[in-house]
Amino acid sequence: MPARPRALGALVALFTAGYLAPYLLPTLVGRLSAGLGLSSAQAGLIGSVLLLGSSCAGFAxxxxxxxxxxxxxxxxxxACMALGYGTAAASASLSPVVAGAVLGGxxxxxxxxxxxxGISGRPDPHRAATLGLLTVSATAGGLYLTLPHLGTGHALPFxxxxxxxxxxxxxxxxxPGGTAALRRTPVGPLPSRRAGAVLAASILCWSMAQNALWGVSGRIGxxxxxxxxVALGLVFAVALGAGLAGVTxxxxxxxxxxxxxxxGVGTALIAGCVVLSAAADDAGSFATGEILWNALYPVVLSHLLGLAATLDPRGRWAVLVGSASSLGVACGPVTGSLLSEAVGYPGMGxxxxxxxxxxxxxxxxxxxRGAFSAGPLGSGAGVRPLSEEVSPSGV
Incomplete structure (x- = not known):
C-alpha cells in the first residue's frame, strides 16, 4: 500500500527540516557574528536561544x-520555521533576527x-531514525559546500x-489527522517512566558534553x-563525510x-575522541579526533533515538528524549566556553x-532493560523486551 511509504517519506522530510538548524548552527553563529558585528559569545547566545525554542516546543x-x-x-x-527563519534572513537588525530565530526554533x-x-509508531523505528539522520546529514553537507560560494552574511543559511x-x-x-489516529488507539498513561527519565537526563548530559567541545573546536584547531x-575547513568537511559514513x-x-x-562502547570511544581533540597540539591528532568523533556520533545517536522510540509506541518518550538532547545542545557552547576558560582546552576535554x-x-x-522498571517511578513493573515489535500507530 502506498500510504505507509508516503507517510514514512513525510516523516523523514520533517525530521530533516527540524534538525537542519542545529546541524547548521556553526555557520549560523559564525555568520551572525560577522554580519551583525556581534561577539562570538553574543552570536552563540542567539544560537542557544534558537535551540532552547526548539527544545521547549518538544517538551510542550x-x-x-x-x-x-x-x-x-x-x-x-x-509555518513557524518559514516565517521565523525568513524574517531572520530578511533583516539586518538584531531584534528581528533574534525574534525570528526564536520563532523558527x-x-x-x-x-x-x-x-x-510518527517514527516511534513504525515497525522498525531504528531504521526510520537512521534514514532521517542520513538525510539531514546529506542536506547539511550539501549546504556547507554550497553556501560559501553564494556569498557571506547570515541571510543565506536562514x-x-x-x-x-x-x-x-x-x-x-x-x-494522518488527529481524529483518526485517536480513534485507532486510546491514549494511556506515559509508560516506562523510570527508564525514560533516566534516558532523557543522560542524553541531555551526553549532548551537552559533545556540543561543549563542538562550540570551541574551531578555536582549538x-x-x-x-x-x-582553510585546513580547518577541510578537517570539518572530512569529518562531516565521516558522519555520513557512520549513519550509513x-x-x-x-x-x-x-x-x-x-x-555503551560507542559513548566510551567518543569520550576518548573528545579528550584527543581537546588536547591536540598538531594537525594530525586534531583531525583524527574530530573525524573519528563525527563518525561515531550518529551511530550512537541513532540507537538512542531508536531506544527512546521503544519506550512508548505513541512517541511521547521519543519527543521528550529528543527535546532533552536539544536542551543539551543549547547548553553545550556556554559550557565549553566556561570550562576552557577555567581549566584550558585539555582540562575541558x-x-x-x-x-x-x-x-x-x-x-x-x-x-x-534489566536495571530499570517500565512503570511509574518506584512501581517495579516489568519492561517488555526490546525485541518486541512496536505496532504501527497509523502513520
Missing part, C-alpha cells in the same frame, strides 16, 4: 501531537516532535532553512593545533548488535570525557 508537544493531529502540528511547525522543535512521534520548510509542506498531506582556516553503517547494521553495546563515561552506564542500563 510531547503528549499533544495526536490530539492536535500530526498533519496540523507539522504544518504549524513548518519553535517551529523546528515542532516539526521534530511530529517526526519523532533562508535555506526557511526554504526547506516550504519544500516539505506539500508532503504533510500524507500524514586554530590556536592550539596550529591549523589555518548504523543503517546497515540496524539492531543486529543490540542497543547496549553500540550505546578530560572533564567532558569523564562526564560521557559517567552517563554511558545508565544509558547502557536502559538499553539492556
Amino acid at each position: 508537544l510531547a503528549s499533544s501531537v495526536e490530539r492536535i493531529g500530526p498533519r496540523g502540528a507539522a504544518r504549524l511547525g513548518l 519553535f517551529g523546528s522543535g515542532t516539526a521534530t516532535a511530529v517526526a519523532a512521534s 533562508a535555506a532553512i526557511a526554504a526547506a520548510a516550504l519544500l516539505v509542506w506539500p508532503l504533510t498531506g500524507w500524514l 586554530l590556536t592550539q593545533a596550529g591549523l589555518s582556516e 553503517a548504523a543503517g546497515a547494521l540496524g539492531p543486529r548488535l543490540g542497543r547496549a553495546a553500540p550505546i 578530560l572533564a567532558l570525557g569523564a562526564l560521557l563515561l559517567v552517563v554511558a552506564a545508565p544509558m547502557t542500563g536502559v538499553a539492556r
